[in-house]
Amino acid sequence: MSTTTAVESVKVEHLTVARSYGATPWQTAFRVYLPSMLPVLLEALRISMIFNLTGVILAEMYASRDGIGHQIATWGENFQMKQLLAGVVMVAAIAMTFNELVR
Numbered sequence: 001m002s003t004t005t006a007v008e009s010v011k012v013e014h015l016t017v018a019r020s021y022g023a024t025p026w027q028t029a030f031r032v033y034l035p036s037m038l039p040v041l042l043e044a045l046r047i048s049m050i051f052n053l054t055g056v057i058l059a060e061m062y063a064s065r066d067g068i069g070h071q072i073a074t075w076g077e078n079f080q081m082k083q084l085l086a087g088v089v090m091v092a093a094i095a096m097t098f099n100e101l102v103r
Contacts, residue, residue, distance in 0.1 A: 002044030006037035046102040053095050 010033055018032045060069025068087060075084040 002041065002048075003037075006040035006044075007033070009040050010036040042102055046099060049098055049102070050095065053091075053098075057091060 014032050014036060015028065018028050023031065057069040057072070060067040061073040064070045068091060072084060072087040072091070075081075075087060
């Protein structure tokens with residue numbers, strides 16, 4: 001759906017100008033479509049990675065025997081608050097770092 005939205009975000013005027021200057025289909029794809037679509041695609045990547053990271057952590061909490069999600073669940077069950085807080089802060093730092101890198 002994000003790709004469809006990104007393709008629809010390309011302005012018709014840009015395509016008209018490219019065609020009037022005699023751009024080939026490859027030039028139109030790489031010099032008009034790709035730069036116009038990139039902001040929408042990067043935003044979709046940023047939002048989807050937030051959900052992916054959350055899904056992986058939750059899956060590790062319930063169905064894994066290893067990983068940071070499993071460790072966070074174990075620390076929570078054993079009331080090891082220092083380790084639990086450190087794990088949550090570490091996951092939050094990873095998520096914020098990725099978010100800012102993509103932004």
